[in-house]
Amino acid sequence: MRLDGKMAIVTGAASGFGAGIARKFVAEGAQVMVVDLNHDGAMAMAEELGEGSFGHAANVADGAQVAEVVGTAKDVFGGVDILVNNAGVTHLPMPMEEVSEEDFDRVFAVNCKSIYLFARALVPHMKERGSGAILNVSSTAGLSPRPNLNWYNSSKGWVNTATKAMAVELAPRGVRVNAINPVAGETPLLASFMGEDTPEVRAKFLSTIPLGRFSTPEDMGNAAAFLCSDEASMITGVCMEVDGGRCI
């Protein structure tokens, strides 16, 4: 029960890594607000998580909606200990000059601007309490980019720098900020990274992961639970690979 009594907001928690993080948090004693664009998915996940957790449909790239998420979390939980900025999207693999402006804007709004919007809404609360843990779900794409995912890669490089910048500024206020850098994982988003989900493309991706398997939502839940727990009280500004050795 490493997160006993902690109140957490997890974005994009209706699916994939976010769902794995929410499940692990609850298993460790936390209560989770499941925030997702997908209303039905958020409600279903909250029901699965059980008493104390609840779902809330919102677009993390919209400032007014993010403010409402934080206001609701404070009202329902009485305070927020943990924020996981997990919701993220990609453009399909293609040469960099062919990505549409609309897709570029969507990737940066969901992957990057949302972190600013949540900081604007929640950091004053964490400063006031003198404590808090923020975890950004970045990607190995931000450290060791693959061709044809150029603007997605860049957005995750931004997330890694934002994590360190937030960490150094908030450390004197008792708020820790870390990131995890997952390698390609078994979630609905994987097909978008691969372009096409065929045995050949899977084999190509797997050949770059020394431990020889894709990552899972459980892997992310385990890493997230540690980094957001008091066991990691001396750890801030870390962007931790959860990547089976891909970035070695």
Ligand code: NAD
């Ligand atoms: P996913 O598609 O399974 O889940 C993402 C969730 O975010 C979905 O439930 C979706 O509805 C929600 N979402 C999308 N846009 C949103 C918005 N604007 N507002 C609120 N919710 C929104 O994807 P996943 O693979 O679990 O990805 C989670 C995070 O992990 C992302 O940040 C992604 O970039 C990162 N990541 C994924 C992989 C991978 O291979 N799956 C690898 C590295 C990093």
